[in-house]
Amino acid sequence: MNLNRRFSIIFIIIILITSIFFALYYFLIIQRSFIEHLDKETKQLNELILLYEQKENELNLLKKDFQSDTFRKELPKYFDSKNIINRSFEKSEFLGLFKGLLNSRTTLIEQLEIRVNTKFPFVFDRLEEANIDFYLKVGDLIE
């Protein structure tokens, strides 16, 4: 089978030019923009993953810090009802509790009332006999 030479050559030239144009268009426009887009989105996701990991570490440190507070752990044994201590203490027991309360970073005081009962104002000699009315309500962390 023979074909018209002129039309065949024109056809081949058209195929050659259009295929080159298509290949260049595919490479320079479609493929490059796909890669650029992928790079940009991957970078964005990578930043988010790093940020999330950083936040996760921060939260773990805060949780660890919160859980490592021994005073907070021991406090429930003094509770008379939920989160409330309402009773009288002797001086030494009170001082231990009060010191712990002030130094604890995780014990939130919601309500506090302390009244020292002693022979006032001559307090110094008889301070060991002091009796302290103590009302404390502590707060809870709500995540």
Add this chain to the structure above:
Amino acid sequence: MKLEKLNLYTKKIPKISLQKFLVYLAIALIPFISIMFYSFVWSQWKINEIAIKYPKVFNIVSVNDIKNAPQIIKSEIVNYNNKILGITKKIESYHDYYNETLRSKYFLQVLLNEFNNITSENNNTEFFIDFIQLNSNKYFVRFYEFSESPQLKIEDIIKNLKVIYKDPSIYLNSTKTLFGTFKMFEYILEGSL
């Protein structure tokens, strides 16, 4: 006789065989195939480069499924944004809790620290806290200083308290002579949380 017109059939149409045509067509497609092949190799090379640069992302997205990678990455971006929002709220709740905790006891820490400083410098001065009250919006402390003259540095305490509280106030409520020159000064510390 002239030998000018040897081609006696001038209107003959030049022809090409189908085999030759196909060979020429194949040759014409070589640049296209080359560019497409180069494009494929280049994209694989770039994808590998991205995968090496961001390994954490490619733990989630498979390199083999690269055609769907943009969609997967987009949904992961949304997913991570939500996760970050959630974790940020949790962190904020911890910080708020720590700040509230500090606010609930800072006035006592400042006051006791001041007492400690004064009594360590001056043996003849003693302090006694009689009453402390704190509720959701106010604090109140009544305390006494036993000394010959007031040693309490009210301005320093106020300055320290103003770091956290808006309107701290501390004032001398009454003075009582106990014996000789030894006096008892009653102070009130109060303010809003």
